Amino acid sequence: MGIRSSIRIIMNGELKILGTGNAMCSRCYNTCFVLRAGGTSLLVDGGGGNGVLTQLRRAGVRVEDIHHVFVTHSHTDHILGIIWVIRRIVPMMHNGKYNGTLTVMGNETVITNLRAMCMMTMSDKITSHFDNDVIFKTLAHGETVTAGEIELTAFDSTSPVSTTPQFGFTALLPDGKRVAVPGDEPLTEASHEWVKDADWLLSEAFCLYRDRDRFRPYEKNHSTALDAAMTAARLGVKHLVLYHTEDVTLATRRENYSAEAATRFSGTIHVPDDLETITI
Numbered sequence: 001m002g003i004r005s006s007i008r009i010i011m012n013g014e015l016k017i018l019g020t021g022n023a024m025c026s027r028c029y030n031t032c033f034v035l036r037a038g039g040t041s042l043l044v045d046g047g048g049g050n051g052v053l054t055q056l057r058r059a060g061v062r063v064e065d066i067h068h069v070f071v072t073h074s075h076t077d078h079i080l081g082i083i084w085v086i087r088r089i090v091p092m093m094h095n096g097k098y099n100g101t102l103t104v105m106g107n108e109t110v111i112t113n114l115r116a117m118c119m120m121t122m123s124d125k126i127t128s129h130f131d132n133d134v135i136f137k138t139l140a141h142g143e144t145v146t147a148g149e150i151e152l153t154a155f156d157s158t159s160p161v162s163t164t165p166q167f168g169f170t171a172l173l174p175d176g177k178r179v180a181v182p183g184d185e186p187l188t189e190a191s192h193e194w195v196k197d198a199d200w201l202l203s204e205a206f207c208l209y210r211d212r213d214r215f216r217p218y219e220k221n222h223s224t225a226l227d228a229a230m231t232a233a234r235l236g237v238k239h240l241v242l243y244h245t246e247d248v249t250l251a252t253r254r255e256n257y258s259a260e261a262a263t264r265f266s267g268t269i270h271v272p273d274d275l276e277t278i279t280i
């Protein structure tokens, strides 16, 4: 009796980091990235504007390959770039240069606000595609959806002091790896169960702990490299990415943030610059 074996070639996933800065950065782009796995390119957040199109081009990501978008929350530095991505893609649908649909996912506030802003700023020619070729999908806490070859489970990561609802997600990649993306606030205790034992944790870290009096991260509901490292160690993740930082110390950011995080976390630590690719 013959044994039939199927060989499945699974390529590594990758993060195409488009931006690494906090909301008010001007020396780099706001934090957003493309998670690529299998044949899927998932855009996570859009930064604060048209610059997302520049970053996508510079990163070598074709917008026609993006069919899924996840927006964590409704703040300017995350949601506004998505308006430009939609504005860019819909005319390509017209011209036959974009096949299939674009699905934009987020919590109820994100979807309500994003749709309203699109309706206020775009022509009928664009908005007539909404709900046909451009799908606005409201996610519920704990809901699992497929985005191409990536399985996403959304969770409410809103902190008690937050001004707007925020959703994070864990992404299950075709090769079985799990990537946790809580958003741009410190991880709440309630969110720990979603992130625990993930292969990758993408965490905000506004500044170094030793620079906390200079940059005051806690007043802005952000954390430090040290805080993120302690959380990563506690939750047993293997790889930690730090982003959504201040942009005054970019020249030394990788070296110093990595060193501080390494005092509490023994896994691999990545402090990427804009346009860097991280293999996952």
Ligand SMILES: [Zn+2]
Pocket: 022, 023, 075, 077, 078, 184, 244
């Ligand atoms: Zn932010």
